[in-house]
Amino acid sequence: xxxxxxRDNIMKSALALFAERGxxxxxxxxxxxxxxxxxxxIYRYFENKEVLVNTLFQNYVNMFTKTIxxxxxxxxxxxKQFHHIFKSMILFTxxxxxxxxxxxxHSAGHFLNDQSQTDFTQLxxxxxxxxxxxxxxxxIRNLPSEALIAILYGAFIELQNxxxxxxxxxxxxxxxxxxxxxxxxxxxx
Amino acid sequence: xxxxxxRDNIMKSALALFAERGxxxxxxxxxxxxxxxxxxxIYRYFENKEVLVNTLFQNYVNMFTKTIxxxxxxxxxxxKQFHHIFKSMILFTxxxxxxxxxxxxHSAGHFLNDQSQTDFTQLxxxxxxxxxxxxxxxxIRNLPSEALIAILYGAFIELQNxxxxxxxxxxxxxxxxxxxxxxxxxxxx
Amino acid sequence: xxxxxxRDNIMKSALALFAERGxxxxxxxxxxxxxxxxxxxIYRYFENKEVLVNTLFQNYVNMFTKTIxxxxxxxxxxxKQFHHIFKSMILFTxxxxxxxxxxxxHSAGHFLNDQSQTDFTQLxxxxxxxxxxxxxxxxIRNLPSEALIAILYGAFIELQNxxxxxxxxxxxxxxxxxxxxxxxxxxxx
Amino acid sequence: xxxxxxRDNIMKSALALFAERGxxxxxxxxxxxxxxxxxxxIYRYFENKEVLVNTLFQNYVNMFTKTIxxxxxxxxxxxKQFHHIFKSMILFTxxxxxxxxxxxxHSAGHFLNDQSQTDFTQLxxxxxxxxxxxxxxxxIRNLPSEALIAILYGAFIELQNxxxxxxxxxxxxxxxxxxxxxxxxxxxx
DNA sequence: AATGAATGAGGCTTCATTCAT
DNA sequence: TATGAATGAAGCCTCATTCAT
Numbered sequence: 147x148x149x150x151x152x153r154d155n156i157m158k159s160a161l162a163l164f165a166e167r168g169x170x171x172x173x174x175x176x177x178x179x180x181x182x183x184x185x186x187x188i189y190r191y192f193e194n195k196e197v198l199v200n201t202l203f204q205n206y207v208n209m210f211t212k213t214i215x216x217x218x219x220x221x222x223x224x225x226k227q228f229h230h231i232f233k234s235m236i237l238f239t240x241x242x243x244x245x246x247x248x249x250x251x252h253s254a255g256h257f258l259n260d261q262s263q264t265d266f267t268q269l270x271x272x273x274x275x276x277x278x279x280x281x282x283x284x285x286i287r288n289l290p291s292e293a294l295i296a297i298l299y300g301a302f303i304e305l306q307n308x309x310x311x312x313x314x315x316x317x318x319x320x321x322x323x324x325x326x327x328x329x330x331x332x333x334x335x
Numbered sequence: 336x337x338x339x340x341x342r343d344n345i346m347k348s349a350l351a352l353f354a355e356r357g358x359x360x361x362x363x364x365x366x367x368x369x370x371x372x373x374x375x376x377i378y379r380y381f382e383n384k385e386v387l388v389n390t391l392f393q394n395y396v397n398m399f400t401k402t403i404x405x406x407x408x409x410x411x412x413x414x415k416q417f418h419h420i421f422k423s424m425i426l427f428t429x430x431x432x433x434x435x436x437x438x439x440x441h442s443a444g445h446f447l448n449d450q451s452q453t454d455f456t457q458l459x460x461x462x463x464x465x466x467x468x469x470x471x472x473x474x475i476r477n478l479p480s481e482a483l484i485a486i487l488y489g490a491f492i493e494l495q496n497x498x499x500x501x502x503x504x505x506x507x508x509x510x511x512x513x514x515x516x517x518x519x520x521x522x523x524x
Numbered sequence: 525x526x527x528x529x530x531r532d533n534i535m536k537s538a539l540a541l542f543a544e545r546g547x548x549x550x551x552x553x554x555x556x557x558x559x560x561x562x563x564x565x566i567y568r569y570f571e572n573k574e575v576l577v578n579t580l581f582q583n584y585v586n587m588f589t590k591t592i593x594x595x596x597x598x599x600x601x602x603x604k605q606f607h608h609i610f611k612s613m614i615l616f617t618x619x620x621x622x623x624x625x626x627x628x629x630h631s632a633g634h635f636l637n638d639q640s641q642t643d644f645t646q647l648x649x650x651x652x653x654x655x656x657x658x659x660x661x662x663x664i665r666n667l668p669s670e671a672l673i674a675i676l677y678g679a680f681i682e683l684q685n686x687x688x689x690x691x692x693x694x695x696x697x698x699x700x701x702x703x704x705x706x707x708x709x710x711x712x713x
Numbered sequence: 714x715x716x717x718x719x720r721d722n723i724m725k726s727a728l729a730l731f732a733e734r735g736x737x738x739x740x741x742x743x744x745x746x747x748x749x750x751x752x753x754x755i756y757r758y759f760e761n762k763e764v765l766v767n768t769l770f771q772n773y774v775n776m777f778t779k780t781i782x783x784x785x786x787x788x789x790x791x792x793k794q795f796h797h798i799f800k801s802m803i804l805f806t807x808x809x810x811x812x813x814x815x816x817x818x819h820s821a822g823h824f825l826n827d828q829s830q831t832d833f834t835q836l837x838x839x840x841x842x843x844x845x846x847x848x849x850x851x852x853i854r855n856l857p858s859e860a861l862i863a864i865l866y867g868a869f870i871e872l873q874n875x876x877x878x879x880x881x882x883x884x885x886x887x888x889x890x891x892x893x894x895x896x897x898x899x900x901x902x
Numbered sequence: 903a904a905t906g907a908a909t910g911a912g913g914c915t916t917c918a919t920t921c922a923t
Numbered sequence: 924t925a926t927g928a929a930t931g932a933a934g935c936c937t938c939a940t941t942c943a944t
Contacts (some may be wrong), residue, residue, distance in 0.1 A: 170359030170512045184926035289512045292497050300493025304485035331520030373909040548737030562905035667890045674871035681865025701856045709898030751930040
C-alpha cells in the first residue's frame with residue numbers, strides 16, 4: 147500500500163468499501179480513513195462521490211472487458227473460447243479482489259451515468275457476440291443470448307460471492323468442475 | 336391497489352422501491368408517496384425503517400420457502416423434484432413481482448436481524464438438502480452444494496432480472512429451454 | 525376516578541403527568557391513555573395542549589390562593605396569620621396531590637399566557653401583602669418581600685418535593701418543626 | 714464571547730437556553746444559532762443532545778461542589794462553616810450565570826445518566842454531612858437533614874431566581890440579611 | 903359525543919462537501 | 924498540495940392535531 151499514490155489509494159479503499167457495504171452505506175470519511183488521507187483530499191482527485199463511483203465502475207468494467215478480450219482465440223473452437231472466457235474471469239477476480247462483487251452490486255445503481263452504462267453494455271456485448279456465434283455454429287443452446295449471459299454471469303458472480311465470503315475454497319479440481327457445469331448450461335446438448 | 340389495506344399498501348410500495356433502489360437509497364417519504372399515505376402513517380405499522388425491511392424480507396423469504404416446499408414430490412425422481420423447484424420459483428416470481436430481486440439485493444444487508452438471517456438460511460437449506468440427496472444418488476454433479484446453489488440461484492435471479500427489466504419475454508418454450516439449461520448445469524453428465 | 529366526568533378526568537391525568545414529566549415531555553396520547561379516553565376527546569374539552577396547561581395552571585393557582593385566603597385571620601397576630609398560611613399550604617398539598625409541584629415546575633413556562641401569569645402574580649401578592657404588613661409591625665425581618673416570599677415558597681416547595689418522592693415522612697412533630705424553621709427564617713429576631 | 718473556543722461557546726449557549734426554557738423546550742438549532750455555529754457543529758463536540766446536557770450538568774454540579782469544598786473551615790464553628798457555604802454559593806452563582814438555575818431545573822430530569830445522578834448526590838452529601846455534624850453539636854435544628862437541605866437549597870435557589878430575573882438587586886446588606894435569615898431557619902434556637 | 907387512524911410540521915442527527923489554514 | 928473543522932441540506936422519526944366513522 148506504500149507504493150500506491152494517493153489517487154490509487156483512494157480508489158482501492160473505495161472499491162473495498164463499496165463492495166462490502168454498497169455505495170449508499172459508505173461515507174466519504176470512511177473512505178478517507180481507510181485510505182489514510184483527509185476527507186477533503188478525495189475531492190482533489192474526484193469531483194464528488196458519484197464521480198468516484200462511476201470512475202471506479204468504468205475502470206473495473208473496462209479492465210474486465212480487456213481481460214476477456216486479451217488473447218481471445220477467435221480462430222479456435224467455441225469450447226476453447228469458452229475456456230478462455232472462464233479463465234479470464236477467474237484471472238480478473240484473482241487480480242482484482244472485490245472488483246467483481248463491486249461491479250455486480252452497483253451495475254444497476256441509481257448513480258451510474260451514461261458512460262458507465264455504455265461500458266457495462268460493451269462488456270455484455272462481448273458475451274452476446276460469443277453466444278451468437280456459438281448458436282450459429284449450433285454449439286451453443288438455442289436460447290436468447292440475454293438469457294445465456296444471465297445464466298453464465300449470474301452463476302459466476304454468485305460463485306465468486308461464495309469464495310469471497312470464505313464459504314468455498316477454490317482448487318484446480320473445483321474450478322474444472324465449475325467450468326464444466328457452466329459450459330453444460332450453455333452448450334447445445 | 337384500491338382493495339389493499341394501508342399496511343399491505345405500504346409493504347407493496349416498499350417492496351418495489353427496495354427492489355429498485357435498495358434499502359439505503361430508498362427514503363421513507365418515497366415509500367409514503369408511493370403508497371399514498373403520510374410519512375407518519377408508516378410508523379403506525381412498522382416501528383422503523385429497519386423493522387419494515389426485515390418484515391418484508393422474512394415475509395417473502397418464507398413465502399418463497401413455502402412455495403417450494405408445497406407439494407414437493409419427495410418420492411419421485413430428482414429430475415421431477417428439480418422440475419417442481421423450477422416451477423415453484425417461476426410461480427413465486429409471477430405471483431410476487433419484485434420479491435425475488437428484493438430478496439437477492441438485500442440478503443447480505445447490514446440491517447438484517449437474526450430472524451431474517453435464520454429464515455434465509457432455512458431457504459438455502461432446502462436447496463442444500465435437495466442437492467445432497469441428488470449427489471448421493473449420483474444424479475447431481477459432484478460439486479459442493481454451496482456451489483450448486485450459487486449456480487442455480489445466481490442464474491435464476493439474473494434471468495428474472497432480465498424479465499423484470501423487460502429485456503426477455505417469457506413463453507412456454509423459453510421456460511422449457513431455461514429449465515433444461517439449469518438442469519444440465521447441475522446434473523451429473 | 526369513576527365518579528369524575530371526562531373533563532375532570534383529563535385534568536387530573538394531565539396534572540399528574542405534567543408534574544411528573546413536565547409539559548414538553550408529556551404527550552397528548554399519554555394524557556389520553558392515563559385518562560382512559562381517546563386522544564381526540566381531549567380536544568373536545570380543550571382547544572389544544574397549551575390551553576389545557578394554562579387551564580390547569582390557573583385552576584390550581586387560584587385554588588391555592590383561595591385556600592390561603594379562606595378564613596384568613598386578618599385581625600390576629602402575624603404569627604397566627606403565618607400559622608394559617610402554613611396550615612393552608614399543607615392543606616392544599618394534601619388535597620391536591622401533584623398540584624404544588626405542577627405549579628412550581630411550570631410557573632416560568634414558555635407556554636403560560638397572560639392570564640396564567642396574572643393569576644400567579646395574584647398568589648404572590650397575597651404573600652407580599654402579608655410580609656409588608658409584618659414588616660410594618662416590626663414582626664417580620666427587614667428584607668425585600670420578594671426575598672421573603674422566595675425563602676418561604678422555595679423552601680416549602682422543596683420540602684413537598686421530598687415528601688412527594690417519599691424521602692420524607694410527615695407527622696405532626698415534623699410539621700411543627702418545619703413551621704418553626706420557616707417562621708424563624710422570616711420573623712424579626 | 715470572542716475569546717471562547719467553539720466547544721465552550723456551545724456549552725455557554727446551551728446552559729443559558731436550558732436554564733431559560735428547559736431541556737425539552739430547547740432545540741438543537743436554537744443552541745446553534747445562539748452559539749453562532751452550524752447545527753452540525755454541535756455534534757462534533759457532543760455525541761447528542763443528551764450527552765450535551767449531561768456534560769453540562771456534571772460540569773456545573775462538580776464545580777459547585779468544588780467551590781463549596783474549597784477552603785472549607787472544618788476546624789471552625791458551625792456558624793463559620795455555614796458562612797463559608799453561603800459565601801461559596803454566592804460566589805458560584807456570581808461566577809456562573811444561569812448555572813444554579815440550570816442545575817435546579819434539571820436535577821430530576823429524565824435524561825440524566827447515572828454519572829450525573831451520582832455527582833448530584835455527592836453535592837447533596839456535603840450538605841448532609843454538614844447538617845449531621847451540626848445536629849450532633851446541638852447547633853443545628855433537630856430536623857431530618859433532608860428537610861434542612863431542602864429548606865436551605867430551595868430558599869437559596871428561589872432567591873437566585875429572583876436575582877436572575879432582575880427582581881432583586883443584591884448589595885452587601887441584603888446578602889447579610891439573607892444569610893441571617895437562612896441561618897435562623899436551620900440553627901437550633 | 904367519542905374515537906383513534908391518519909397526517910405533516912418540526913425536531914434530532916448524519917454526512918457530502920467546502921474552505922481556511 | 925493536504926487537511927479536517929465546519930456547514931446545512933436532507934433523512935428518520937415523533938407527536939399535536941384533525942376528521943371520518
